[in-house]
Amino acid sequence: MSQAEATAAGTTATAASDASPVRKRIWTLGLFRSELVTTFRRWRTIALLAVLAGVPILVGIAVKIETSGGSPAAGGGGGGPAFIAQITNNGLFLVFTSLAATLPFFLPMAVGVIAGDAIAGEANAGTLRYLLVAPAGRTRLLLTKYATTMTFCLVATLVVAVTALATGALLFPLGDLVTISGTRIGFGEGLVRALLIALVVAASLVGIAALGLFVSTLTNSGIAAMATTVGLLITVQILDQIPQLHAIQPYLFSHHWLSFADLMREPVYWDDLLKNLGLQGLYAAVFGSAAWARFTAKDITA
């Protein structure tokens, strides 16, 4: 080897080692950002969000048409999602109604699709093997996927809440509101409650997100993983309706979902809310660990 080569080699090595400490600090965000871009650029994601945005608009228009004759919607007092009777008095209630309408099915279904596709979709496309030899690291990739799914939970909930707020403001009057307990709170306070409720709803989806991610590590077919997750959601929702099964119902991830309405009490009734958050945390821990155990030991043959 010539002298020139030796010098050049030495310089390259020095330059490279100067840069390496910086590298280790920024790595996590790079993959997470790339994951977010890839997820939110998919037509499927955009379509799911569009459907979710459509629900509050439809509910708002339906309530508007129903009450435009002059008679208040008091006739069907017991029917419809929570808070629907109050919408005509205050558009802000459309936020609560829409979240109550989408939480049992539309929101968790959308989350199930994204979570189910997370690993299985990459395996199906063959991109998983290239991410792993990059090397993304199995634990790091799984964490990134879970963080992205949770981001989707939050974005999906906010899409519903913000569209509902906009539709409500457009079609109905806004102003002070009356809580379930009968006390009156200002509009600003109401907005804060609405934001809190949106956050609690997003947190309610953490359980099914973990479940979907676990299912996603079991198969190489994105469609199968999505279908299984959504199927599990429907099954759990049905089991939760059968009175004879009351013994297991407190452990179903959807059991305390509608407790978010308790945030509209004065004072706030925390019992069920905390039970819900605890249960979601438990699901995240159990199925998150199961997904990790499965994914880190799995042979990647796709």
Added chain:
Amino acid sequence: MEAPVPVPPLPHSTRTDGYDGSEMAASTAEESVIETRALTKRYGGDQLAVDGLDLTVPAASVFGFLGPNGSGKTTTIRMLMGLIEPTSGAASVLGRPMPRATRTVLPHVGALIEGPALYGLLSGRDNLIRYDSADPAADPRTRRTRVATALDRVGLTAAAGKKAKAYSLGMKQRLGLAAALLQPRRLLVLDEPTNGLDPQGMREIRSLVRELASDGTTVFLSSHLLDEIEQVCTHAAVMARGRLITQGPVAELAAGARGRLVVTTPDPGDAARVLKERGIADLTVTDDQVTGEPPGPGTDLAELNAALVTAGVRVRGFGLERASLEDAFVALTGEGFDVAG
């Protein structure tokens, strides 16, 4: 067959990026880049995909990994890349055990495994950016530059902004190669890299492989195309039905099978007679060709030719046809190079 030109390895400090440089440089300067001991993979109880593989890939070689489809090449590569856990045995890459050391080893390895896999909705450039951001050792500040260089290297600069789902198979293959070249690598693992490419593309890939090898990168090239291996590789290993049949320098492997003396002539009958008188064995006569075993060291080929001409045989062509790797393969296995059952 030409003897392989030994490529002097560059000092390894040029190939590491400071990640854990000195240690790895020391361990691989003498040793092989890939080493497996009794590496075995059994699928579903009884099906042995890879059976007791002892593979040694010397540093700075272009190593051809040959075998029919289904012979266990891809399973071996997946075990080397830490994607599959071996049932038994051990593998080390760049002197570190796999799959345990994936985090330290793989940033130095570029890989193309079983064809390219891309995000159809992303452009070619964004695909590379995604793969690069998956590598914790890749510097995000140089990402765009490195992506542009890699695209240029495989001739995809013009199509970089197009969505990958609009790419042809050849373009996808090139993009897959570009992903393997995002960083200076010490080892490139290329599984069937010329699949789906047109002849021009194949030539380009071959010259790219030679260029990379001359920079000191070890290239591990799997293929079922014998002539492809013969054209670019210095070393080769042959697999069949999950077992390693042979490995070594290509020249030695081919030397194992003897070449043939070939005479092209319109008078094959006369030529065969003259050659037989001169002691050439195993003569085969076709329409305008006579082939036989090459003469022993005592016989000068020029004299043999002169004898033919003196006897009035009109000679169109005369020479030794060197043994190809395919001959070597047939000699080794006693069978053709067909898909294993």
